[in-house]
Amino acid sequence: MSAEPLHDAPSPPDAPSSLDPPSPGDSPEPAGRQALREPIPLARPSLGEREEELVLEVLRSRRLSLGPKLGEFETAFARWLGSEHVAAVSSGTAGLHLALRSAGIEAGDEVITTPFSFVASANSVIYEDARPLFCDVDPRTFNLDPQAAAAGVGTQTAGILPVHIFGYPADMPALEQLASRRGLWLVEDACEALGAVHGDGRAVGTRGNAAVFAFYANKQLVTGEGGMVVCPSMAIKQRIDSERNQGRAPDMDWLDHDRLGYNYRLSDLACALGLAQLERLDQLLAERARVAGLYTQALEAIEGLDLPCADADGDRRSWFVYVVQLPAELDRDATIEALRARGIDAKPYLPAIHLMSYYRERFGHRPGEFPVCEEIARRSLALPFFAGLTDEQVEHVSATVRSLCARPSSSTSLRASEASAAQRS
Secondary structure (H helix, E strand, O other): OOOOOOOOOOOOOOOOOOOOOOOHHHOOOOOOHHHHOEEEOOOOOOOOOHHHHHHHHHHOOOOOOHHHHHHHHHHHHHHHHHOOOOOEEOOOOHHHHHHHHHHHOOOOOOEEEEOOOHHHHHHHHHOOOOOEEOOEEOOOOOOOHHHHHHOOOOOOOEEEEEEEEHHHHOOHHHHHHHHHHOOOEEEOOOOOOOOOOOOOOOOOOOOOOOOEEEOEOOOOOOEOOOOOEEEHHHHHHHHHHHOOEEEOOOOOOOOOOOOOOOOOOOHHHHHHHHHHHHHHHHHHHHHHHHHHHHHHHHHHHOOOEEEOOOOOOOOOOOOEEEEEEEEOOOOOOHHHHHHOOEEEEEEOOOOOOHHHHHHHHHHOOOOOOHHHHHEEEEHHHEEEOOOOOOHHHHHHHHHHHHHHHOOOOOOHHHHHHHHHHHHHH
């Protein structure tokens, strides 16, 4: 999972919301305060003077790519994570592609993965003319269900690509047992999970599998675009270092390209941002956890609204987004319109991959194949979430959600019923 679209501010509505307007009992804010309130974006990177300082240092050096900041960033990231070998790349998607290639993916292979993810995880399988073999997800964590994965293994299955969705650790012990038992390779999509921890105390991405993190502008650590592959060995790092740079020989000989490669390099400008972010990553993660706690406290009493699952069995989430499950009878699109009319950005998060047009047309997927995923996708709503979101902003979002959940309009319920009927047909 890689570069989900980032909106810096909600667009003004073209028409009034289809939800009922606030009733007199809702105690609306004074008009002056409403007029002064800034729109609340879905996401916003936390950038400061240190980021500016290091980026300017690169600009003044004139070494914009393949300069010293690349190695510095890799070294600092490996130290922070507790891993030995890492390779910086241009995006999480690029990292997934190279990690799958290093695992041995071949044309015609089937790769077990989740249909509830950003589309990049499945796309990276198709890049190598392999097929994503979707299996349903766990209804609590939204991660790939190990039992469903085990049932999906067939004669063409070569590997497993779990996604640590929304920063919650996937059940890697169960998936590792399955992979070992059936002779499958494992690549972890940890693009949303930097800082997450498994129940056994190991950080996500440090279990000895190839794992990929991403640094898009809404992630825990941002470089604008960028990613990092955690490599199981030095040999795999050397391969990825070469393939990210057009297959150039390990000694960087300009004239010798000894394998197929790609332009997946990460610029020194991006690495400078990453270095600055790493210096305060613990603080950024703690701030995101603080915001998540405020949301949970404000929203947990709303009937029918399901919140992100709590940490359990020692697993610890790294907060990437704050995604709620709307009450089943509430029309999500109308809810989004109503939130944006009040200056609050929100969006569906995430659509089921197998029901996207490309996947329907190429692989023949239809509604009803993965009912847990489809129900989660139907009800999911991402609220504004980023380090630096204020208590007042969280309360404004929460109060608006509370009001909308309490008063679903008849038109909203009708559209929800129509959408449900259309999905079943």
